[in-house]
Amino acid sequence: MKTSRLNKEIVIECAMELVDESGINGLRLNKIAERLEVKSPSLYTHTGSITELRHTVVGRAMEEFRAQLVDALLGRANLCAFVELGKSWVTYAKKKNDFYIVFYQKEYIETYERKISHFLRAAFERIFFTCELTDKELVQVERVITNYFRGNTNDFVESFDEEDLISDLEILYNGILQNFTKIAQ
Structure with a gap:
C-alpha cells in the first residue's frame, strides 16, 4: 500500500x-x-513512540465504542435503553475483541475513564432517572455493569446467546431499580 x-x-x-x-x-x-x-x-x-501510538489507537477504539453505545441509546428509555446498550456492548466486544480486552488494562484506565466511564454514568443517570442516583451510586452501577461485561467477554465471543443476555440484563436492571429506588416518606 x-x-x-x-x-x-x-x-x-x-x-x-x-x-x-x-x-x-x-x-x-x-x-x-x-x-x-x-x-x-x-x-x-x-x-x-510505539507507546504513544498504542494509546492513540486504543483511545480511537474507545471513541468508536462510545459512539456505538450512543447509537444504541438513541430514542430509547428505561429497560429498552439498558438492553440495547448491553447488546451494543456485546456486539463491540465480539467484533473488536482485540481492542475491547485492552480497554481495562492498567495503562489505559485513565483513557477509559475519560472516554467511556463518564459517558456510561450519564447514560445510567438517564436510564435510571426515576431513582435519582447520586454520583456514588452511578459509579456503583457503572462498576457492576462493566464487571458483568468484562467477566463474560469470552462467553460473548465464543457462544453468544441473545436471549440469555437479555435475561441477564433484565435481572440486572430490576436489581438496580430495587436497590436504588428511594422510598418517599
Whole structure:
C-alpha cells in the first residue's frame, strides 16, 4: 500500500488494522512501515513512540465504542435503553475483541475513564432517572455493569446467546431499580 503522502491519520488507520489482525502486542512500527511501504524512521514524525501510538489507537477504539453505545441509546428509555446498550456492548466486544480486552488494562484506565466511564454514568443517570442516583451510586452501577461485561467477554465471543443476555440484563436492571429506588416518606 504505497502512500504518496504519509500523515498521522493514515498511520493510525494502518495501526488499527494491525491491532484487529494481531492484537495490541502485535502492533509494531516496522509492521506499519512495511504495510505502508515506507521506512520505519519516517513514522516517528507522525506517531511518536510505539507507546504513544498504542494509546492513540486504543483511545480511537474507545471513541468508536462510545459512539456505538450512543447509537444504541438513541430514542430509547428505561429497560429498552439498558438492553440495547448491553447488546451494543456485546456486539463491540465480539467484533473488536482485540481492542475491547485492552480497554481495562492498567495503562489505559485513565483513557477509559475519560472516554467511556463518564459517558456510561450519564447514560445510567438517564436510564435510571426515576431513582435519582447520586454520583456514588452511578459509579456503583457503572462498576457492576462493566464487571458483568468484562467477566463474560469470552462467553460473548465464543457462544453468544441473545436471549440469555437479555435475561441477564433484565435481572440486572430490576436489581438496580430495587436497590436504588428511594422510598418517599
